Amino acid sequence: MDKEEKTRTLLLDRWTIDGSRSTTYRIISKNVSEYNFIIPYKERVEVGEIFSVEDTSVEDEKITFLARVTDIRHDSNYEGNWDTTLRGTEFYDQDQIFNRVVAEPLGCIIEDRFKKSRIIPSKFSPVKRAEAGEFRFLSEVMGDIEVGLLRNGSRLVEEIPVALHSEAMDHHMGVFATTGMGKSNFMKVFAASCMKMAAQGRSKFGLLIVDPHGEYIKGKKGTKGLFDLDRYRKGLTCYSTDPGHLKDPEVSELTVAITEIRPADIAVLYDWTPAQREALEAVSRIFYEDTWLDDIQTPEGTAQMISDGFHEKTIGRINRTIRTIMDKNRYIHQKRSSVPGIISRLLKGDVVLVDVPQLSERSELFLLSLLSRQILDRYKREASEGGGKSCLITIEEAQRVLSGGEGSLARFESIAREGRKFGVGLCAVTQQPKLIDKQLLSQFNTFVILGLADRNDRTRLEESAKQDLSSLDVEIQTLEKGEAIISTLNIPFPVPARIHLYETYLEELNGEGRSNEEPRRGAKFNIPPD
Amino acid sequence: MARDLAAVADLIRDYISPEGASRYYQNTGITESDFSPILPQKFEGSIFAIDGSNATIFDLAAAKVNYIRTGYVVYRGTSWQRTEIANEIFVADQESYAQTFERNLKDIFGIEETFTLEETELDRLSTYFRELQEYAALFEALDRAQEGDLVLYDGGFAFWKEGPFKAVLDQIFERAENVGADLLGISKSSTFSWNAGLSRPFVQDTARIGSQVIPDRPWMIDLKDKNISPRPESSWKGKIRVVKFHPHAGRAFRVDVPPLIDADRALSHAATRSSSAECLGYPHALFRAHREIRITDQESWLLRRALLDELGSRGVSEEQVRGFLDYHDFMEMRPGRML
Ligand SMILES: Nc1ncnc2c1ncn2[C@@H]1O[C@H](COP(=O)(O)OP(=O)(O)OP(=O)(O)O)[C@@H](O)[C@H]1O
Ligand SMILES: [Mg+2]
Numbered sequence: 036m037d038k039e040e041k042t043r044t045l046l047l048d049r050w051t052i053d054g055s056r057s058t059t060y061r062i063i064s065k066n067v068s069e070y071n072f073i074i075p076y077k078e079r080v081e082v083g084e085i086f087s088v089e090d091t092s093v094e095d096e097k098i099t100f101l102a103r104v105t106d107i108r109h110d111s112n113y114e115g116n117w118d119t120t121l122r123g124t125e126f127y128d129q130d131q132i133f134n135r136v137v138a139e140p141l142g143c144i145i146e147d148r149f150k151k152s153r154i155i156p157s158k159f160s161p162v163k164r165a166e167a168g169e170f171r172f173l174s175e176v177m178g179d180i181e182v183g184l185l186r187n188g189s190r191l192v193e194e195i196p197v198a199l200h201s202e203a204m205d206h207h208m209g210v211f212a213t214t215g216m217g218k219s220n221f222m223k224v225f226a227a228s229c230m231k232m233a234a235q236g237r238s239k240f241g242l243l244i245v246d247p248h249g250e251y252i253k254g255k256k257g258t259k260g261l262f263d264l265d266r267y268r269k270g271l272t273c274y275s276t277d278p279g280h281l282k283d284p285e286v287s288e289l290t291v292a293i294t295e296i297r298p299a300d301i302a303v304l305y306d307w308t309p310a311q312r313e314a315l316e317a318v319s320r321i322f323y324e325d326t327w328l329d330d331i332q333t334p335e336g337t338a339q340m341i342s343d344g345f346h347e348k349t350i351g352r353i354n355r356t357i358r359t360i361m362d363k364n365r366y367i368h369q370k371r372s373s374v375p376g377i378i379s380r381l382l383k384g385d386v387v388l389v390d391v392p393q394l395s396e397r398s399e400l401f402l403l404s405l406l407s408r409q410i411l412d413r414y415k416r417e418a419s420e421g422g423g424k425s426c427l428i429t430i431e432e433a434q435r436v437l438s439g440g441e442g443s444l445a446r447f448e449s450i451a452r453e454g455r456k457f458g459v460g461l462c463a464v465t466q467q468p469k470l471i472d473k474q475l476l477s478q479f480n481t482f483v484i485l486g487l488a489d490r491n492d493r494t495r496l497e498e499s500a501k502q503d504l505s506s507l508d509v510e511i512q513t514l515e516k517g518e519a520i521i522s523t524l525n526i527p528f529p530v531p532a533r534i535h536l537y538e539t540y541l542e543e544l545n546g547e548g549r550s551n552e553e554p555r556r557g558a559k560f561n562i563p564p565d
Numbered sequence: 566m567a568r569d570l571a572a573v574a575d576l577i578r579d580y581i582s583p584e585g586a587s588r589y590y591q592n593t594g595i596t597e598s599d600f601s602p603i604l605p606q607k608f609e610g611s612i613f614a615i616d617g618s619n620a621t622i623f624d625l626a627a628a629k630v631n632y633i634r635t636g637y638v639v640y641r642g643t644s645w646q647r648t649e650i651a652n653e654i655f656v657a658d659q660e661s662y663a664q665t666f667e668r669n670l671k672d673i674f675g676i677e678e679t680f681t682l683e684e685t686e687l688d689r690l691s692t693y694f695r696e697l698q699e700y701a702a703l704f705e706a707l708d709r710a711q712e713g714d715l716v717l718y719d720g721g722f723a724f725w726k727e728g729p730f731k732a733v734l735d736q737i738f739e740r741a742e743n744v745g746a747d748l749l750g751i752s753k754s755s756t757f758s759w760n761a762g763l764s765r766p767f768v769q770d771t772a773r774i775g776s777q778v779i780p781d782r783p784w785m786i787d788l789k790d791k792n793i794s795p796r797p798e799s800s801w802k803g804k805i806r807v808v809k810f811h812p813h814a815g816r817a818f819r820v821d822v823p824p825l826i827d828a829d830r831a832l833s834h835a836a837t838r839s840s841s842a843e844c845l846g847y848p849h850a851l852f853r854a855h856r857e858i859r860i861t862d863q864e865s866w867l868l869r870r871a872l873l874d875e876l877g878s879r880g881v882s883e884e885q886v887r888g889f890l891d892y893h894d895f896m897e898m899r900p901g902r903m904l
Contacts, residue, residue: 045654052857053647112856113843122813123842127643127849 059133061159062088067152070102070140072162073110073133080107080136083510083531084188087165092157098145100156101165102138103531104188105506110135139506141528144172149527167194176526178203179237180228182221182483183534186518197532198228201239203481203524205425205460207451209433211468211496212485217517218464219250219258221483222429223537226251226261226271226386227544233270233385240458241381241426243406247399248431249392252280259538261388266545272380274373275390276366289389291405292372293361294325300405303444304397305356314345314353328357364398366391374406378413384424396435403430404446411450414457425458433463439472451475469495481523485534486514502529584761586774593759593767594792600775603783603808606833610714612640613706613746614850616858617699617719619655619691620865622872625889628658631691632868635698637706638854643838648857649705653698657690666697670729673701674736678729693730696720700733704740712745715834717851722750722821723801738823747831750821751808751851757819759793767793771807772817781812783836785820804828810839814846 064071070088074080081104088100111118111132126132143152149172170185170192178200185195199208212218222244232238244251252273254260261271262283274289275281281288298318307315321339322330330336332354340350361367380387389406391399407428417423428450430436436444437451450461452475463479465471469491476499484504487493493511497504502522504511507529511520517536522529590596617635624630636650655665666680682693703718710716725731741748758764775784785808788797797805802824809817822828835848844852873883 047652047654049649049651051647051649117843123811123845124840125643125842127640127841127843128645128853130645131843 060162070138081188085165087169088156090156090160100143101141105139106137108135170195183532186531186533204427206480207460208462208481209479210464210483213488216486229386230267230270234267238384242386244429245389252390271386273388290368290371304401381426382423418457427460429462433465434467434470437471451478484520600778603836608834612715612850614717614854615703616854617695618859619695620860631655635702640850655694707740710746714746716748718750752819755819810836811846
């Protein structure tokens with residue numbers, strides 16, 4: 036063939052396309068904050084599932100990107116309304132239609148280190164479901180209070196426990212769930228992990244739980260309680276008003292000394308008139324704070340109040356109410372008090388359970404308020420002396436006291452705002468985060484979000500969270516019992532978790548140390564070969 | 566202007582508005598009984614569908630640089646197996662094209678004939694070259710086919726009376742016969758017309774009238790001895806039919822059946838595989854072949870860029886290339902087309 040001719044025609048290339056040159060499972064678009072890839076249309080993918088994207092386009096610089104599915108759409112290689120004008124009886128080319136998966140980048144792993152990503156995986160980088168190995172970096176950023184396992188969609192990643200950081204606890208924690216989605220279960224699991232730490236002398240904070248339902252100590256309705264954690268019972272101190280529970284020698288009777296009660300504590304117990312309120316506020320000016328309760332009820336005391344400009348009727352009314360309160364709240368004692376014991380346990384880093392079943396709501400709040408005040412005072416002192424362990428105060432139905440409006444308790448609001456300075460954190464448990472004041476909520480640095488059906492609840496959390504939760508809205512709405520999204524300090528993105536079922540976790544903890552080797556959950560879970 | 570447009574619209578309407586069936590029967594010599602239903606036959610074999618596409622990359626007035634892609638897809642039942650594709654660059658130079666064609670004819674088909682085109686055909690050089698490559702793909706597909714398989718070619722067979730392409734087709738038909746594969750040429754467009762005072766589109770009118778005769782089945786009609794123009798070549802030894810592959814489809818197609826092919830069996834098999842939702846009433850394999858083999862604007866633009874880069878690395882600037890371009894191209898300056 037002469038040279039001249041050759042240049043007139045040139046075979047560029049020949050190729051065969053078949054199923055193996057699949058275009059699916061590859062990144063096809065689109066920007067730094069959203070990845071799109073396609074999967075066969077018959078493939079099932081869930082919102083919330085985490086995929087890994089392996090980018091080896093730059094030699095010796097392998098980067099693995101992690102991205103969480105936020106949406107899944109139908110897509111195809113055909114344009115126009117081909118699918119709404121179908122007339123044919125068969126559909127031939129199933130490889131031409133697919134699902135487009137929209138995913139939100141979580142970050143990337145470069146040389147085993149996880150970072151937020153400022154780059155985009157190169158086009159056509161292969162995509163696959165993230166595996167345990169790719170989550171290993173997460174183990175390193177996890178804290179010390181285990182609450183569950185990492186979840187990828189609805190599948191568990193058994194090798195990666197999810198654990199909160201003790202250090203984040205005085206930055207306040209919120210536990211949010213529609214009723215029945217697992218708040219109490221979470222609290223028990225959380226408390227159990229705290230007990231374990233305390234029993235092993237590793238605890239960094241004390242946990243106070245005031246339990247108005249009597250459900251934590253021994254469980255209720257077939258569930259187990261904190262007392263069932265025999266192995267780490269040492270980490271728990273129990274006070275109770277329930278005669279049944281008091282039969283147990285390890286449970287102490289709850290008492291509050293009359294001298295510990297301040298007018299502000301009394302204020303929550305009753306719907307005082309404005310005049311009565313004013314009188315109560317004046318009390319601390321007029322009497323000694325340790326003895327005012329007795330003093331005001333003496334004729335001298337009454338006279339003193341009247342001379343200060345208050346009406347005799349008002350004082351009489353206050354005194355009668357105080358007597359009723361004393362009558363109803365049998366744990367109020369002339370001298371004895373559990374409060375110093377409670378606080379010293381907390382300072383030691385123990386879990387303190389105050390079991391007050393059948394207590395009225397007002398009495399519960401009174402108790403909580405009183406304890407919190409004393410705790411805060413004590414921790415303020417400790418803090419000025421260099422500080423001990425911090426402490427976390429649990430508030431059930433927290434919307435009652437943190438709503439910012441009427442009925443809200445200034446004491447808890449001030450702990451939310453400045454407790455952190457003294458190492459005092461709040462653990463707010465609620466089924467209605469939408470009722471919690473926005474500013475207060477934004478002081479919370481750890482969110483444990485279980486299933487939340489109400490859009491307004493989710494919106495409130497999204498507005499206040501430190502991490503961006505907006506893309507997780509669908510997932511939060513569809514969380515199953517015990518499934519959670521945990522957004523906290525020190526963990527780089529909101530982590531999908533499955534909270535342990537307390538009864539199972541209990542068994543596991545109780546079994547620990549029986550044999551020499553600690554049973555490792557990961558050990559029984561074999562990664563299937565590729 | 567508006568008046569003129571109205572007149573033109575009237576004219577177009579005359580061409581496309583439904584013509585009475587009786588006039589059609591009368592003038593074409595077709596009778597109702599000429600339409601016959603296609604009967605279903607069991608078919609387990611493979612389907613090969615051949616197509617091609619070309620795009621001009623540079624128009625240098627004296628020579629055109631063309632990007633040519635040909636190939637075929639393979640189906641088994643309704644499931645796609647694979648697609649074979651060849652990409653070529655063809656420089657259509659009016660002085661030296663013959664050599665290129667002759668070499669291809671010899672290398673692929675073993676045909677040693679001189680290749681010359683009429684003066685008037687020279688601007689279709691690249692179309693002819695693409696056709697030659699399509700024949701090559703068809704020849705290869707037949708080589709891969711097995712007895713009873715269906716091989717579909719996008720286009721007609723009946724045009725070539727003589728010359729090298731006639732020789733090529735003879736080779737192709739011979740191979741089809743040796744293999745025992747069913748070969749059909751299915752045209753997406755047809756210039757057949759019938760006389761109704763003006764020349765009416767034949768295939769479209771036939772599609773409409775045929776479906777009145779046979780509304781619920783695929784059907785076909787043979788054009789032998791019918792009064793249409795241009796008259797099907799008498800030198801063509803095969804059959805020419807108009808076929809409606811699916812009763813619910815709007816269109817029918819001209820189908821050329823080479824000699825010695827069992828037309829009924831082949832058409833029945835083709836109709837069986839023309840029921841896809843994606844392209845109802847057209848053999849689905851041809852639909853996919855078209856989609857996979859077509860050269861998109863973007864692809865030809867990319868190739869053009871790549872070529873410019875190559876030229877640049879040889880010291881030829883875009884400016885210089887621009888100076889040689891056909892002035893049409895130069896003035897267009899469409900994005901993606903311009904330099
Ligand atoms: N992590 C979990 N794994 C499995 N099941 C769970 C989990 N958490 C909760 N459940 C199931 O859901 C039930 C209700 O849970 P739980 O009592 O903790 O909900 P809750 O949010 O506290 O409800 P309420 O608003 O009524 O107090 C449990 O008894 C248990 O069966
Ligand atoms: Mg509960």
